[in-house]
Amino acid sequence: MKVFARSGFHATRVSEVAKAAGVADGTIYLYFDSKEELLFSLFEDRIDKLLSFMREELPKQPDAPARLRAVIDMQLGLLAGERDLAEVITVILRQSTRLMKEFATPHFTAYLDAIAKIVAEGQAAGTFRQDISPHIAARAIFGALDGITLTWALGRAEQGALGRAAGQLADVLLRGLAP
């Protein structure tokens, strides 16, 4: 992750990763099928964690606004301590066209749908305004989170900044979505 975050996907040499890991070049291929699979494994791990977290935590929340705030806290919280991971997910992962199309898109879609579902539920329960498309809202929410993470990862990345941002973003969105 460190090497990918430093150089990007294409500029990263497999031999650099091997060196950073303290193994021989060939050893990489005992555990990963290709350079792309190597990058993807970093991402798969976390998205699984995020999805299971959502399955467990969201049902505990009383209503849609609380669930939306939980999603925002979770997504930014997951990355808050891991600048390299944040950069890999917001920037590096998108550098491999094949990776995006074949692996990442399905995961992103599932995640976006989960957010859209929260919005739709809120609309049905009367806790969110009706005149907004849940899918557009979901993409805007994800985009906002992603934009914040991106700047944080590429900038100074100070501890706590993502937490503060999460709170402010949630405040704005929840008020903006209120009926």
Place this chain on the structure above:
Amino acid sequence: MKVFARSGFHATRVSEVAKAAGVADGTIYLYFDSKEELLFSLFEDRIDKLLSFMREELPKQPDAPARLRAVIDMQLGLLAGERDLAEVITVILRQSTRLMKEFATPHFTAYLDAIAKIVAEGQAAGTFRQDISPHIAARAIFGALDGITLTWALGRAEQGALGRAAGQLADVLLRGLAP
């Protein structure tokens, strides 16, 4: 633009671009210094247009909320008719690490600062709430616009969808940012 949008930056061959343009490979290099410069020129053109548009139109708006709505309309309006451009800016441009670091980041920063400035002015004038960092707001707004454009570009990209999205996003954000 068409070729880059189809294949991505790395998978696009300079010879493909030459073929699509109906010129010989070498001719490309009479007008562009490198493959990266070729991609970047597509983007530079439009960001200039966007920035001068902002310089002209924003002062005409009465207050910060109106200016923020104008920015949203402009950014999505610029891309609404040009799916390839939208894909190049949201996806392809980010595939070259060097391009992002050396060329694009300064432009993005300038644009983000312009948005942050609108938010700060609104806060000073009392038309936006005070408890939000203008920079965080700017990143979230840009990220939301970007996320909406990305999904539109990669999906069916129907005419009018971006305009509707712009209206809804502005509604949510302006209410969310209201004092």
Place this chain on the structure above:
Amino acid sequence: MKVFARSGFHATRVSEVAKAAGVADGTIYLYFDSKEELLFSLFEDRIDKLLSFMREELPKQPDAPARLRAVIDMQLGLLAGERDLAEVITVILRQSTRLMKEFATPHFTAYLDAIAKIVAEGQAAGTFRQDISPHIAARAIFGALDGITLTWALGRAEQGALGRAAGQLADVLLRGLAP
């Protein structure tokens, strides 16, 4: 051909071929799709020559024994002046499993069938004995020619030796096949 004959297929580096040809490595790939195609092109050229030679010369011969003698003269005559070609065909070509299966076998089969046909015609005309399978005879004849060429190519390869061998082989075979 020189480089392949010296080192064999697998031990030959494409860069060696390029160097021997006085061009850059990449230039090879402007004219040949792969290393295998490079080797095969050496062979295709000659087999075409041999087959057209057979189409023209064989009908001029009065009977099957004369035609068989002509085939023997032709095959050894084609290689007599070109030791490298002889080595490529008898040894090197067989080192690439894929080349043998996909390209060479069909040509070999066609050639063997042409020889078998001569034997069968001789049997029908009563100029060859009946108790020999034309296909076994064809393979034995081809094998004998191949064995002679192989030893010649790997040995001192003196001028004229193949011609003498051709005469002796034809004498033995024709007497052996006589009714």
Place this chain on the structure above:
Amino acid sequence: MKVFARSGFHATRVSEVAKAAGVADGTIYLYFDSKEELLFSLFEDRIDKLLSFMREELPKQPDAPARLRAVIDMQLGLLAGERDLAEVITVILRQSTRLMKEFATPHFTAYLDAIAKIVAEGQAAGTFRQDISPHIAARAIFGALDGITLTWALGRAEQGALGRAAGQLADVLLRGLAP
């Protein structure tokens, strides 16, 4: 032998051989020095058997024609029941340039010399015609046997076919070589 016959020398992985033998990769190297030595051992075994067979059986034959027929029967008989061995000797063995030059050629030469000696003895005793070079004859005979074996091994390889071929080849050669 099974694995080499299936895939050829270069395409065969040492790990495949180990798997087929039911041992670990490293175990192979306790018994064989290298992949080449592994292939060569398959061949050395049999050539020794063939040479000792020749030492014992040939002296029992009354004259050169009988000895030549015995050699033909032996060589094809040795391979008749073992298609994999036939393929290894006619095809696979020749795929390694080093193996051919360093190991196999001496054995082939010894074998060819033995055949040439039979021809020369027949000429001295007046049972073979004088106008044929014993070495050319030997190479042609070996080549014919090899060509027949090759087609048999690569084709359907039916039981008995090699025996029939041996008889026919001997008939043709002996009549062709008669004074």
Place this chain on the structure above:
DNA sequence: TATGAATGAGAATTCATTCAT
């Protein structure tokens, strides 16, 4: 004796870029 994880040298091929025409 056997194992099998780790090694790391080695090579075909691609393609951005050049420059003689």
Place this chain on the structure above:
DNA sequence: GATGAATGAATTCTCATTCAT
């Protein structure tokens, strides 16, 4: 100005072989 043939640097991945256990 335009061409496009030639360039050659650069990199992923394979697999025979080793050796600590």
